[in-house]
Amino acid sequence: MTLLHEPDYGTPAALSLARVEVVVDGVPVTVPAGTSVMRAAAEAGFDVPKLCATDSLQPFGSCRLCVVEIDGKKGTPASCTTPCEPGMVVRTQTPRVTELRRNVMELYISDHPLDCLTCPANGDCELQDMAGVVGLREVRYGYDGANHLDAPTDDSNPYFSFDESKCIACSRCVRACDEIQGTFALTIVGRGFDSKVSPGGTSFMDSECVSCGACVQACPTATLEEKSVIDLGIPTRTVLTTCAYCGVGCSFKAELRGDELVRMVPAKDGGANEGHSCVKGRFAWGYATHPDRVLTPLIRDAITEPWREASWEEAIGHAATRIRDIQTRYGVDSVGGITSSRCTNEEVFVVQKMVRAAFGTNNVDTCARVCHSPTGYGLKQTFGASAGTQDFKSVESADVILVIGANPTDAHPVFASRMKRRLRDGARLIIVDPRRIDLVRSAHITADHHLQLQPGTNVAVVNALGHVIATEGLIDRDFVAQRCDLASFAAWEAFISLPENSPEAVEAVSGVPAEELRAAARLYAAGPNSAVYYGLGVTEHSQGSTMVMAMANIAMATGNIGRDGVGINPLRGQNNVQGSCDMGSFPHELPGYRHVSDDAVREQFEVLWGADLRGDPGMRIPNMLDAALTGQFRALFVQGEDIAQSDPNTQHVQRALEAMDLVIVQDLFLNETARYAHVFLPGTSFLEKDGTFTNAERRINRVRPVMAAKTGKQEWEIICDLSTALGYPMAYDSSSEIMDEVAALTPTFAGVSFALLDEVGSVQWPCNAEHPLGTPIMHVDGFVRGKGAFQITAFVPTDERSTRRYPLLLTTGRILSQYNVGAQTRRTANVAWHDEDLLDIHESDAEARGITDGGWVTIASRVGTTVMRAQISDRVPPGVVYTTFHFPGSGANVITTEYSDWATNCPEYKVTAVEITPTLRGPDALLASAEADAGALA
Amino acid sequence: MAGQIAANCAGLTEEQAVTRISGHLHSFWTPVMIAEFGEFVRAYPDDVDPLVLCALARLDA
Numbered sequence: 001m002t003l004l005h006e007p008d009y010g011t012p013a014a015l016s017l018a019r020v021e022v023v024v025d026g027v028p029v030t031v032p033a034g035t036s037v038m039r040a041a042a043e044a045g046f047d048v049p050k051l052c053a054t055d056s057l058q059p060f061g062s063c064r065l066c067v068v069e070i071d072g073k074k075g076t077p078a079s080c081t082t083p084c085e086p087g088m089v090v091r092t093q094t095p096r097v098t099e100l101r102r103n104v105m106e107l108y109i110s111d112h113p114l115d116c117l118t119c120p121a122n123g124d125c126e127l128q129d130m131a132g133v134v135g136l137r138e139v140r141y142g143y144d145g146a147n148h149l150d151a152p153t154d155d156s157n158p159y160f161s162f163d164e165s166k167c168i169a170c171s172r173c174v175r176a177c178d179e180i181q182g183t184f185a186l187t188i189v190g191r192g193f194d195s196k197v198s199p200g201g202t203s204f205m206d207s208e209c210v211s212c213g214a215c216v217q218a219c220p221t222a223t224l225e226e227k228s229v230i231d232l233g234i235p236t237r238t239v240l241t242t243c244a245y246c247g248v249g250c251s252f253k254a255e256l257r258g259d260e261l262v263r264m265v266p267a268k269d270g271g272a273n274e275g276h277s278c279v280k281g282r283f284a285w286g287y288a289t290h291p292d293r294v295l296t297p298l299i300r301d302a303i304t305e306p307w308r309e310a311s312w313e314e315a316i317g318h319a320a321t322r323i324r325d326i327q328t329r330y331g332v333d334s335v336g337g338i339t340s341s342r343c344t345n346e347e348v349f350v351v352q353k354m355v356r357a358a359f360g361t362n363n364v365d366t367c368a369r370v371c372h373s374p375t376g377y378g379l380k381q382t383f384g385a386s387a388g389t390q391d392f393k394s395v396e397s398a399d400v401i402l403v404i405g406a407n408p409t410d411a412h413p414v415f416a417s418r419m420k421r422r423l424r425d426g427a428r429l430i431i432v433d434p435r436r437i438d439l440v441r442s443a444h445i446t447a448d449h450h451l452q453l454q455p456g457t458n459v460a461v462v463n464a465l466g467h468v469i470a471t472e473g474l475i476d477r478d479f480v481a482q483r484c485d486l487a488s489f490a491a492w493e494a495f496i497s498l499p500e501n502s503p504e505a506v507e508a509v510s511g512v513p514a515e516e517l518r519a520a521a522r523l524y525a526a527g528p529n530s531a532v533y534y535g536l537g538v539t540e541h542s543q544g545s546t547m548v549m550a551m552a553n554i555a556m557a558t559g560n561i562g563r564d565g566v567g568i569n570p571l572r573g574q575n576n577v578q579g580s581c582d583m584g585s586f587p588h589e590l591p592g593y594r595h596v597s598d599d600a601v602r603e604q605f606e607v608l609w610g611a612d613l614r615g616d617p618g619m620r621i622p623n624m625l626d627a628a629l630t631g632q633f634r635a636l637f638v639q640g641e642d643i644a645q646s647d648p649n650t651q652h653v654q655r656a657l658e659a660m661d662l663v664i665v666q667d668l669f670l671n672e673t674a675r676y677a678h679v680f681l682p683g684t685s686f687l688e689k690d691g692t693f694t695n696a697e698r699r700i701n702r703v704r705p706v707m708a709a710k711t712g713k714q715e716w717e718i719i720c721d722l723s724t725a726l727g728y729p730m731a732y733d734s735s736s737e738i739m740d741e742v743a744a745l746t747p748t749f750a751g752v753s754f755a756l757l758d759e760v761g762s763v764q765w766p767c768n769a770e771h772p773l774g775t776p777i778m779h780v781d782g783f784v785r786g787k788g789a790f791q792i793t794a795f796v797p798t799d800e801r802s803t804r805r806y807p808l809l810l811t812t813g814r815i816l817s818q819y820n821v822g823a824q825t826r827r828t829a830n831v832a833w834h835d836e837d838l839l840d841i842h843e844s845d846a847e848a849r850g851i852t853d854g855g856w857v858t859i860a861s862r863v864g865t866t867v868m869r870a871q872i873s874d875r876v877p878p879g880v881v882y883t884t885f886h887f888p889g890s891g892a893n894v895i896t897t898e899y900s901d902w903a904t905n906c907p908e909y910k911v912t913a914v915e916i917t918p919t920l921r922g923p924d925a926l927l928a929s930a931e932a933d934a935g936a937l938a
Numbered sequence: 939m940a941g942q943i944a945a946n947c948a949g950l951t952e953e954q955a956v957t958r959i960s961g962h963l964h965s966f967w968t969p970v971m972i973a974e975f976g977e978f979v980r981a982y983p984d985d986v987d988p989l990v991l992c993a994l995a996r997l998d999a
Contacts, residue, residue, distance in 0.1 A: 333968070333970070495949050542942070543946065546946060587966075587968075588965055588966055595965060597964075597965075616968060616969050617965065617966055617967065617968055618968060619968055619971075620966075623968070623971065632970070792948075792949040792950055792954075793949075794946070794948035794949035796945050796946055796948060902939075902942040902943050902945070902946040903943070903946075903962065903966075905939075
């Protein structure tokens, strides 16, 4: 249930273009063919009582509360399961149905606790509401018969409670888990009086439940209730905002009592999520008020000194003075900044503006460097725009889904639920991944092809698909002729047809059988609508950009661009990594992806900003770190990014940070990077921000303040103060003004404003005069660059190879309950599901090394060593090991290397040659041992 | 880094490869990085891919 009662029409909307006219209680109403009588009545303004029906789920017809009378039909059919027929005359309020409904309600209430006044759902309970609506006055059965009032409560889940005594067995929760989430964790066990909801015969916590909250949302009583509501009471007000976890960008209703957040409920009309959520966005928001939050500026002269609290004025003045001192001594380019992919568009925009106009350099970069920078490069080269081509809804029209290097059920769960619905409806599935991810085989879903390739052979595999498409006559030549650059196509066709790209040649290096490659290619080419969804398993490689272009090539070759159900879809990891890129957080590009050397574009910024701007590209993050070690780069401003944990080769990052004279960190917590900082400026959580995020489908959503900034300042205000202290005055009356400035300077954002977003909810850029309400699908009539450009994508094996010393290949990824470096999720109850990073290793590799399940192991690469617990798993093939990177103690990046994508320097996180050996000592023991050794030497 | 860029020009014609490399250096490398690389090339020309040498020459022109 939810505080802000959005209209619930009882059954989902029908999509037919044909129309049917019926009469409900004397009122004619015209509805799409297939509409239920219940929904037609609701649209006519007559709410039929209901308990098992809700418009997010398919009709079920179990509660019998929604019975109506229909002329010419016998009995009293359930209006939820009865489709409208032409000329139907329906009566929803007759003495007969009124009596039947009261009788039904009597039965429900005869087996329900009468504790409304102390129930946590008091005032927010559909059972309570329906008892009033049907006019229940007595329960003739009494309360002494057999009942379920003593049924137990399952409190195992940290976020919600399952009180069986209040369950009316409407099955909404079961159906929500099936239809919306797609996990099928719940069922009805038993028959008749013994029927009850069960999470697979065990507790919720021990079941397959992924704690998405769909069941809690669907429950019409207090059976499934948020523990926060039980503790704090029913919320009294609502603020619409956007999640700050992954790139799906779910819309939420933050429900509060005063200034205290009680719960986050997914918004039904959220463009990205349409009423669904995952465990993180739904429940794991407690980090925003965690005691670890730093709320006061901190400064120190040396990183060996303790922090001391300072006023904003002192901290900002100190930072500005130090920056200028350093620039005077070492040059204007000795300083730079890193923007956050977690902060709003407005906050990021002002940081890059400060770096360019106040610092006077283009040394600004963002965390997209380490994740999807190859997407920006590759799609710009081929299509002309650095972003995905579709909206999320497009997957509903896909016939073939190709998932490459992505694990959406863990990393983009709400989108994965959409994808799974389409797969259960019959779409075909091809997965390219070294691991057996959940999607390969899950409830009612089996991949048609799992191309389980060797890490580092992506390009070879996609080239092989292209080879089949080109040599077996599967090219859509009409599309190519109309939409693509023919010279580049001819060159690509000749290249891809070479024998070295054949499945038979690629089998040896990739480990994927040739017949599987051929079958997958034929399936993709057959479509008719084939869509590619990909993640960091594509980009975080030495040929990440090449791989993006290779995927774009096969999409163009088969005509799978420019309409629903197709496209190239990067599943961007962070809530605003797309926005961070859009806002010009790149050393070579101004906002809107225009090169800094473009004089005409740069002049527009110079005029509006009143500052001379540099026309030469600045340093990327890896360049800054390298230059720090040579003494050329001396000061770094880091907004909402923990490079000491998230960037590869941790030792290198640490040495670089140590070498700097000034590190300024603006963040929520004292993170790993802050260990090397001299100034800490406390930031705000998403609950305190006022701005916008842009998700993976280019959708710009509002982020509204749910509570006042606990630090006393919005992050954009901090940047303005710092810029002003540096001598470049920057001031805005509101974050809305910042977006207005973005719109004035950025053609793809020209139509965007807070007023528009408040009116329509969200828009996907480009949003301008040509597309005033945004652009769900790109490249419809033509590519942004004009004609699509095929690119030659020769496979160049990575230099990171397994050797006799390091015979295994490590790849990394995410898990559902934790998020990125874990700064947020580690400070919530989500640790109940995942409280440490584990190393997945195949049984045969473990046995050969004497490694046991749960035992400590040392993981060594040529760069470094770390310790983790092993988990024997058949998800990884022999020769491949896998871990997550959510806990700093696991040191996943201590062992990742300096290799990176040739075009963008995106680190090659997904291929590291390692050896695994059992160890008796865990990381704490290793640390204690190291300290003891250090003491002995002192 | 420049060598890696050159290696990833496999399959391109020489002109296309030189264009890609010089374009990449111009678009993404700072003037200091280009200057330092130029010094390295002058000191160790045999250690540099010939395509990269052509690309640098084009940048200087």
